[in-house]
Amino acid sequence: MDLGLRGKKALVTGGTRGVGRGIVLALAHAGVDVVTCYRSESEHVASLERELKEIGGDHLVVQADLTQPVRVARLLEQVRETHGGVLDLVVNNAGAISHIPYEQLSLDEWQRVLATNLTAAHLVVQHALPLLRAGSSVVSIGSKAVDAGIPLRSHYTATKAALVGLNRSLAKEFGPRGIRFNVVALGVVETENLHALPEADRRLMIERYSAKTALGRLGLPEEVAGAVLWLAGDLSRYVTGSTVSVDGGIS
Template sequence: MTDLTGKTALVTGSSRGIGRGIALRYASLGADVVINHAGDGENARNTVAEIEEAGGRAIAVRADVSLPPDLDRLLSAALGAFGRLDIVVANAGKEIIDQPVLDVTEEEFDDLFAVNTKGAFFTLQKAAALLSDGGRLIYIGSSTTASPHPGVGLYSSSKAAVAWLVRVLALELGPRDITVNTILPTATAGAGVFSSVTEGDEFHQGNAAFRPLGGRGGTPDDVADAAEYLAGNLASWVSGQSLLVAGGAIQ
């Protein structure tokens, strides 16, 4: 079992969905956890309370990852609360699907790229400067970047840029024994545009039709499993990689 005792993990966009699932997993493994949100304070506080009730330590910090000064404040709060930073997961993002490229507006482009690309870029950059040697940087990308798919041109483009950054950053941070990796989740019940979807409902069953493994769609726990692996000692020799978490499908 992975042991993260004595480590501090920061997960952006972790008041709900995939980010919350990863934060709860890290807390269960002994890490002190920083919950980040851009405005969902109630769910962030509930997540902190759940961690504390289980005997862990956590704080919630409101910060918009698209604003570099907010990221500075978020990282400073993490260090102020726990004194160190060992694992940072760049998870915060926005999603638009079923949208042809010809329908994309400049406003939508700017909005998604501000969070998904700029926000993730500076999350990883700023975290890398403060991360303990031997630390872990993890980017939550999207399975839509694994193969072309109609309707996700804007969304997948905004995610693909950071997946490339991960490969470069892995080389630059290698001398400090910091690993940098990407997780590519499939459509996940309870996350993103599928936040209202629950495992076993009609959509999830339909989604499972093109997931050959297990006859089901994705869940936050599936992504948390991958995040646990990449944060632990078993992945100490894995860096610059993209792990597709899609039940055997290509996207």
């Protein structure tokens, strides 16, 4: 199915692994030119570059620590140079998580997760605004943890809840300019982190969380990408300020 995305320009943060990688590859296959970034060097960077080259298009994979405001500014300058001053889609995917009892949660860790999950998204959007135009779409990757509440993740859940509020306000503020803002709230998705667990732990995680979903299984990165592709194009042109759950009916 042609979604009408060919030739559009996108920025996806944190796109070399997991959900972000699935989004980048799906966009590239749909004919979108993508800039994506990563924080740390790994084998995933080179393999993504190879895959994008095989797909074809005008893509760029760059290193950027989004907790550093000066690096966010440089990233968006690279986007401007690569995409010719135009940006049709921004996907705020880069994120950080840890599991810490609230009583033991240090200020440093609170600020690290806040800087990665919330402040970086804010800075990316601010710097992207001069490149966005009527019809552009901004998608932030959220979490069903906002609704459920999960022990040991109070700092993470707080940032994802804040993204929902930011999204609603930006949708109202920039709606007159024709720029849409939405959140995609995820359940449990199979990524490299899950598959890196010892086999017994991996099996237990899959069984436990699959049983909580209506579909009886975990999600896949390409299924998250499907929602992002929909929000990127004209099929969703009247959808803004919304939170779209991609969670398999988790409860």
